[in-house]
Amino acid sequence: MTALPSDTAHIETSPGRSPLLVLTVVAFVGFVTALDNTIVAAAAPSVARDLGIGLATLQWVSIAYMLPYAGLVLLAGTVLDRLGDRALLAGLGVFAAGAVVCGAAGSAVPLLLGRTCQGVAAAFIVPGTLRLLRTELPERLRATAAATWTAALAAALALGPWLGGVVSQYLHWSWIFYGNLPFVLPAVVLVSLGTSQRDRRSAAKVRLSAALAVTSGLVLLTSALVTASEAGAGPSWSVPLLGVLGALLLAGFVLGERCASAPLVPPRLLRGRVFPGANVLLLLWGLGISGVVFFTPLVHQSYLGLDPGTAGLPLVVVAFGVTAATPLVGPAARAFGTHRVVACGLGVVALGLFGLAAVNTLAAILPRVPALLLIGAGSAFTAPITSHALDHSDQDDAGTASGVLTASRELSSAFGVAVVGLVVSTVLRHRIATGSAEPAALAAGYTHGVLLAALLQVIAAVLAWSLLRPVSTDPRSRGATDESSEEFEAMSSCRYEEPCAVPDAHSRCRSCW
Structure with missing residues (x-):
């Protein structure tokens, strides 16, 4: 690794x-x-x-x-x-x-x-x-x-x-x-x-509402599956209702995540x-x-x-x-x-x-x-x-x-x-x-x-x-022939938005890290 x-x-x-x-x-x-x-x-x-x-x-x-x-x-x-x-x-x-x-x-x-x-x-x-x-x-x-x-x-x-x-x-x-x-x-x-001497703390915001939404959605979806497995006496409205409500909550969670700061x-x-x-x-x-x-x-x-x-x-x-x-x-x-x-x-x-x-x-x-x-x-x-x-x-x-x-x-x-x-x-x-x-x-x-x-x-x-x-790369674009592909993959997930000065459009330089 x-x-x-x-x-x-x-x-x-x-x-x-x-x-x-x-x-x-x-x-x-x-x-x-x-x-x-x-x-x-x-x-x-x-x-x-x-x-x-x-x-x-x-x-x-x-x-x-x-x-x-x-x-x-x-x-x-x-x-x-x-x-x-x-x-x-x-x-x-x-x-x-x-x-x-x-x-x-x-x-x-x-x-x-x-x-x-x-x-x-x-x-x-x-x-x-x-x-x-x-x-x-x-x-x-x-x-x-x-x-x-x-x-x-x-x-x-x-x-x-x-x-x-x-x-x-x-x-x-x-x-x-x-x-x-x-x-x-x-x-x-x-x-x-x-x-720990290296336990660096983050200032990320704790979003309790998002966690409650995803948990509630999972509970409803699981309830729908359990109810469906027990239903042997014909159709029941409870299964689709629970499934739809659970899916809506999870969809709301995903949309909220996309919009959240x-x-x-x-x-x-x-x-x-x-x-x-x-x-x-x-x-x-x-x-x-x-x-x-x-x-x-x-x-x-x-x-x-x-x-x-x-x-x-x-x-x-x-x-x-x-x-x-x-x-x-x-x-x-x-x-x-x-x-x-x-x-x-x-x-x-x-x-x-x-x-x-x-x-x-x-x-x-x-x-x-x-x-x-x-x-x-x-x-x-x-x-x-x-x-x-x-x-x-x-x-x-x-x-x-x-x-x-x-x-x-x-x-x-x-x-x-x-x-x-x-x-x-x-x-x-x-x-x-x-x-x-x-x-x-x-x-x-x-x-x-x-x-x-x-x-x-x-x-x-x-x-x-x-x-x-591992990511395969063109050696000519990196000036190397047999570099460790796993090491390069770690380099290729750049944490910044701007591309680095590397010819390969999908690459990022080591200095970003």
Whole structure:
């Protein structure tokens, strides 16, 4: 990965937190925030039974976490650029408080309030942690840090359903929330240990109205998808109404951003193809993977007849695949280029998903293991997407850039569950109507959902080859024959409007940085 030229010397020589400290915080925060996305699924029946809540309310136990997280993360990036570590520490405190409220909840209302608090807090602590990768680590360690982050996310993604089932089966579901504290409290201590010497503060305006508009729009659109997946008794006006209202709010947000003097996403971040392209790839990857992971324990319980603790256990294979492949990611990216590594990684994920769909008709666990291993290993090689995108943002925008990347990943989680869920429920209803037993119908719906996820990974792999590909230049226009194309790409996203004195109209000079 190549840092922005003017920042490289500064980053390498400025004192600050030790890399080991930063990597530890990255791993802690990445694991616990991702775990909260998945651990609730296997424990959901126990929660519903103890609190006496129905399926619709139960779904919002997950949604109440994911949507504030996704919708507020852009605002959080601006706040982080203004306040730095103070915002990160406040977010960690609110997250821990929300976990305590959830664990102590005796009804649906405090549970949903606690989950919302956790989602709001996650919107600050996740980009706050990613921001450390850009502001605290030297260039040579960023690929390792991004791989560590991805490994923590994948481990939480894979272990969450299993842990949720085990905890609810042998302890009590409240401990899936109290269990956050052993991760959050050490992170607070570690962040407090050092003070960054390069934590430059921004004076960007905090636009709360824009954040509320995008969050409300996302809530309405997700509600439309969830309602559509549950609607089995004919057409309903609620689905198009929610969808139209959500789309209008999001359109208003986009128009407001274009007219705002201080938009949540600075236009300079969206110039070029690397940063926007990275966000597209994160969306496609998450749309496929998140929905599959969410429905896998359900299929294992219903179709294979496993208990809650065992049903999520095969997903540990995914975490093993990520862990085994992670040490190879950095060297591979340096040797073959980010675009090739990411494209191949997404292709391996697609291959694993196609394999999973092919063996899903077999009512056994063992045939699924190779496919799950491929999904994990391929996902590890998507890690450079994040560090590559951060390397193509200015250090002053590190918090905002991290927020945009996190929003893309979290949006993909929320919509991935809803989209794959829509496919699963549609096929399920059709198969039951034609006489299939419910477990077999659910398995058929899952197969179709996995195939959709695999197709999304194929699309992402093709796009990665072009979106992350280094800029090719004419050597005659630059007086060089074999200059590093990644270094030139960092130079080519000039932060100023006027063109530099370079013959190539698409180029900008190093002095701009």
